[in-house]
Amino acid sequence: MTDLLETVVENREMVQPHHANALDVTHGGNVMKWMDEVGAMAAMRFAGETCVTARVDQMNFERPIPVGDTAFITAYVYDVGDSSVQVRIVTEREDLRTHERERTTESYFVYVAIDEDERPTSVPELTVSTEEGERLRREARTGESTR
Structure with a gap:
């Protein structure tokens, strides 16, 4: 069994001009790609298997990320199924100069664990053993149900 806090993955991407659209802010497709990659890392860290994207829930872009800032992405597993x-x-x-952060995008992805034959395979149980883990799970479930 793997604990929720063991699945947390954080990553930064420096927004460069080649990531930007005509408004000099990150192109939404790049943000989605980065989120998918970090989410897959959290899923694989948990499952101990290769995981592929099965579903992406609604994704709202609340504010832009300008060239020169970083996209700070955090992902964690909050629920599991048989292979999902x-x-x-x-x-x-x-x-990075001021350490100021503000949320730009949030979403909920579902990944499926696959075996070496690329067929769905079972995943372990998820445990939550700390107050911080319970808080994160509660936030995820609440956010998911309001979408």
Whole structure:
């Protein structure tokens, strides 16, 4: 069994001009790609198997990430099925000079664990053994149900 806090993955992407659209802010497709990659890392860390994207819930872009800032992406597993892994993914814009952060995007992805024959395979139970883990799970379930 794997504990929720063991699945947390954080990553930063420096927003460069080639990531930007005509408004000099990150193209939404890049944000989605980065979120999918970090979410898959959390899912695989949990499952101990290769995981593929099965579903992406609604994704709202609340604010842009300008060129020169970083996209700070956090993902963690909050629920599982037989072979499915539910991951909450939050992206924040971060100014490295001031350490200021603000949420830009949040979504819920479902990944499926697959075996070497690329067929769905079972995943372990998810445990939650700390107050911080319970808080994160509660936030994910609440956010998912309000979408």
